[in-house]
Amino acid sequence: MKMRLELFLVITAVICASSNPLNKAAGRKKLLLISFDGFRWDYDQDVDTPNLDQLSKDGVKAKYITPPMLTMTSPSHFTTITGRWVEDHEVVHNLMFNSETNLKVPIKQTMTRSEWWDNGALPLWITAQNQGLKTASFYYPGGGANYSGQAVNRALVLEYGHPDDNETEWRENIDKVMSWFSEEDFHLVTMYYGEPDSVGHAKGPDHPDRKVIIKQIDRTIGYLREAIERHHLTDSLNVIISSDHGMTTVKKRPQVDEVVLNKYLNLLKLTSFEILDYGGFGIIKPRLGKEQEVFDALSKVPNITVYKKNEMPESFHLAKSERLPPIIVVGDLGFNLNSRFIVYVNKGDHGFHNGEMDMKTIFRAFGPDFKRNFLSEPFDSIHIYPLMCKLLQIEPAPHNGSLAVTENMLLNSGGESTTVVPEPTTTEKPTGGSQTTHLSVALLLSTLLLFIFTGL
Helix, strand or coil: CHHHHHHHHHHHHHHHHHHCCCCHHHHCCEEEEEEECCCECCCCCCCCCHHHHHHHHHCEEECCEECCCCCCHHHHHHHHHHCCCHHHHCCCCCCEEECCCCEEECHHHHCCCHHHHCCCCCCHHHHHHCCCCCEEEECCCCCCCEECCEECCEEECCCCCCCCCCHHHHHHHHHHHHHHHHHHCCCEEEEEECCCHHHHHHHCCCCHHHHHHHHHHHHHHHHHHHHHHHCCCCCCEEEEEECCCCCEECCCCCCCCCEEHHHCCCHHHHEEEEECCCCCEEEEEECCCCHHHHHHHHCCCCCEEEEEHHHCCHHHCCCCCCCCCCEEEEECCCCCEECCCCCCCCCEECCCCCCCHHHCECEEEECCCECCCEEECCEEHHHHHHHHHHHHCCCCCCCCCCHHHCHHHEHHHCCCCCCCCCCCCCCCCCCCHHHHHHHHHHHHHHHHHHHHHHCC
């Protein structure tokens, strides 16, 4: 009887162990998110891009995605990595600013300033780390900050003056990231490239050099796929390729009159803070009691739209921001804002209304969890966050996106339709149904064994 009981206990333990679901970390796929800054949705349509074309056959392509309002690098990237609207995460500009002290910090210098990024919205790196995953940021905006004292496991920060277009370095960076996945078991890496934004600003989106950079990006994607295979990551690494905003040609004299706001109001007399010489998006803090006067004067300026912050369209998702000052100015497409005189030299720019097609961006995805040859209808970039959480098998932090918008891209979604319809925000939570079923089977088998070995 004693021998029978010991044998029963051994077999029961084996059954229970085998019936439990596999450890999630053991079977978990890895994820690489790559952002090519300023890659407009149609940049691959006038250039020979064999590798991007192949991606459309081997994975998922969206017709385009819509960045958040406002269409700038830091706000848009942080929306992608948090799944929160700009009014929620409060990274409301590329410049770090304080409208009370007149502080203005250039974009590259903000990358390690945690007080600019850490406003309560938790980025994916930290959420993943808190659930046992290993994460890294390679030049991605926000990766160099701390969040409630927590830092990304590994973060490389882009320094001022670093060249954006060195193809050799691009490949070296890919090799480095692949080794992080294959040799150091990182689960999530976010990677940032500063092109084609730089060439778009300097020479305009229609310049031949922009096409040269797109070809370089295409070669880099080809190199990425080779590197994935070389590091034996084909069956374990999902890849999402995206961008933060598009680019449009800046309208300049002598063809058009450029916007100079001081012609219409005395900025020194009526305002105490401004950021106006920076693309198509401007912010103004009127002096006490001057808000209506400033608003009325700006309403007469051609080629711009002026908003009181609390009266902005709900679709902007900016009105609740505590950081933004009371007056917001948005230039018509291609019309850069100038404060007192014309200082802006860029041939191309962004920061304009996110409904403009020139502000739309790309989305590509491939890997073991994605369907092949799948064309998605357009969607907002905010929905990328819950998709990434699904791929990493983690519980999301509170966010404004919806997995329902993107999960039909996945092999296990079961859907065939390419139409996506945004739904109200939900934070998806994993269920315990599968584990309960396995445990019930184990208990049933154990009971049967008990009858067999005890003769009851």
